[in-house]
Amino acid sequence: MKRVVVTGLGTINSIGHNVEDSFKAVVAGECGIDTITLFDASEYSVKIAGEVKDFDPSTVMDKKEVKKADRFIQLGIKAAHEAMHDCGLVNEDGKVNEDIANRFGIISASGIGGLSTIEKNSVVNANRGPKKISPFFIPSSLVNMLGGFISIAHGLKGPSLSHVTACAASTHAIADATKTIMLNGADRVLVVGAESAVCGAGVGGFAAMKALSTRNEDPKKASRPFDTGRDGFVMGEGAGALVLETLDSALERGAKIYCEIIGFGESGDANHITSPVMDGPLRAMEAAFAFAKDHTGEDVKIDYVNSHGTSTPVGDVNETKAIKALFGGAQNCPPVTSTKGQIGHCLGAAGAIEAIFAIKSLNEGVIPPTINIENQDPECDLDYVPNTARNVELTTVMSNNFGFGGTNGSVIFKKYEN
Template sequence: MNGRKVVVTGLGIVSPVASELEQFWEGIKNGKSGIAHVQGMDDIDQYAVQIAGEIRDLDVERYIDAKDARKMDPFSVFGLAAAVMAIEDSGLDPSNMDCERAGIIASSGIGGMQIMQEQCLRAYKGGPRRVSPQLIPQMITNILSGYISIKYGFKGPNFCVTSACASGTHSIGEAMRIIQYGDADVMVAGGSEASVAMLGVAGFSALRATSRRNDDPEAASRPFDKDRDGFVMSEGAGIIVLESEEHALARGARIYCEAAGYGRTGDAYHITAPAEEAEQAARGMKLAIQDAGLRPEDIDYINAHGTSTPLNDKGETLAIKKALGDELAYKVAVSSTKSMTGHMLGAAGGVEAAIMALAIRDNVAPPTINYTTPDPDCDLDYVPNIKREMEINVALSNSLGFGGHNATLCFKRY
């Protein structure tokens, strides 16, 4: 790409760790876990998996009218709240900008699972007349982009990217491309998810993809550790504001970093398992580095997909080695913040892009907590248990989704 320079000017987070940006970042730097026994499901003790990262501190009415929020699936509530935070953080004033040059790509991996589940139960018990007219508009994954657009009057590109756990990262990367191509000056992008519910917990448990450390929730997500036994489901949202450099400078915006590179590939291998040789995950990282006009030796920090599953962590370690080369791979700081947030599915890429921007801003690599037993297959520098103050000028963030979807973002100091 030889298009316009893109910068990050706003961040919004709704997460199990905290739902206020600086409080969230303090928690992440200091190894705070957001995982606990599920409180939002009355029958959770019937499930093999009883732990998750739930949203508990969000003041919904601070961001959304209570009457409107009651109609919305939680994934839209979380995503719209995070978008309001990000736009406020950016200092954008919709009344004083060309809203036809501002767009949205806000996504979800699953969408309105809770309203779909609730309305299915109502239909089975009471028949089709019991189904709400809100079912269809509230369950579709693109509705979040619609809500954000309507709230702010943004009339530019408006859609979503649904690619499972890579949705948030793909959304940010495609938004970056839109600005580079000159089709918009401002894009609001990221992901949201709210699948800690009967179907989500039961479905991932049936796949045997999730950790069963019900007696020790905060230690359950342990990426790259030899004793990892699966990921921990979480909910929340991560939304960021991207702008062309000239638009941001013209209004005197505070700039976190440059969104410099983007790579995306497909494994063409299996619907749930990553490809064993990790060639395409590695190629995605290489493409992001090349797109940014950089070299492997320029990378200081990688926010790994790092799900805490046996196959993902082994495969991603191999992918990093193939992307950077063995010698460089061992020198780069790699951490998985999913050790604290859990796996936020379609929201993960948005949250982790925000973490990458904050890591560059503050020169801090957040830790991988719960790293106690090294795994011979996972032998990189995972910033174990304690944050590391270090110079971070260039960072990568990886997301890998069911279906073989790989996406990598490269951010660098502005």
């Protein structure tokens, strides 16, 4: 099978509008969670989220097109734009050359898609009738339209696929893109995960499940993975994009290589639609390890795990137990962190954004902290790099994401070595 490397990165989230600013902020422990401004949340039990501030979609798409795309698509376009320019494969008009277009695919991902557009048009339909529904409603809200808009913008004519596997969606998209390239289905694939569900229906829905933190009076400390005071996750929004390609093509054109993808694994809990069990995440990680060993012919040593770490009472303990089982006890585990304290839980975009943070950690030799750990949960007994970043040489890192429905994904990145 072909070797697959990452040659382009892009992101936008609540602490930065690009990769460099975002990673600098996440390492510094800055927090983008604040009082909700995207809608009037005054009557909601949850009033906080990790919103993207000061974003003008007309900077990355034509003003006439903005109204045709839900905010999650707009954010995805922004991240994709950065990644495509970062990889060095677009010309002056932002498109790839025709000689590579047919084998340049895109795999998009979102947990929910255009929820705010669905909400708005449902209200219009109920109050004003079906004739007042926007003609852009359906194409604006479909998850695969994220890939549709972006493929048109950059002229990508290879496989166009989409994942909607809750909070594991963009992790699965990375794995799927890697498989596609390894099996010669494409030479290059752009992966884009995007989410913007900070609206009345989104916040109200998760709040009704008792899944969200209600620490409204102290939003910067509301998301606190692995701390005894955690009371639920905080919704975030944003997007992440990665350009994957064959090692041969990257070397041939002298591309900057961020890392090699050496392993990935997926699993299903087959247990409960919202409550996790240790078995599923453990098997996803084990599958990633097994693939990496078969692919490289070597035993895999993980130096750092960017965990799913949502700040939920059950989820954090469950993932901790799975990681301990994987490595054979707490004493054998590498450092484990969650960056959701800084940006919130970006749902279907979480995997792409957190993969970017993991890859940047690998390249810069620094592990971002898990912020807001004041009293570490005794059941969460690993090294979570609390509150302050740590400089350490890294060779191989793992990124985990798990979703409702019992869907799990894990990806392993390694420094490229000649």
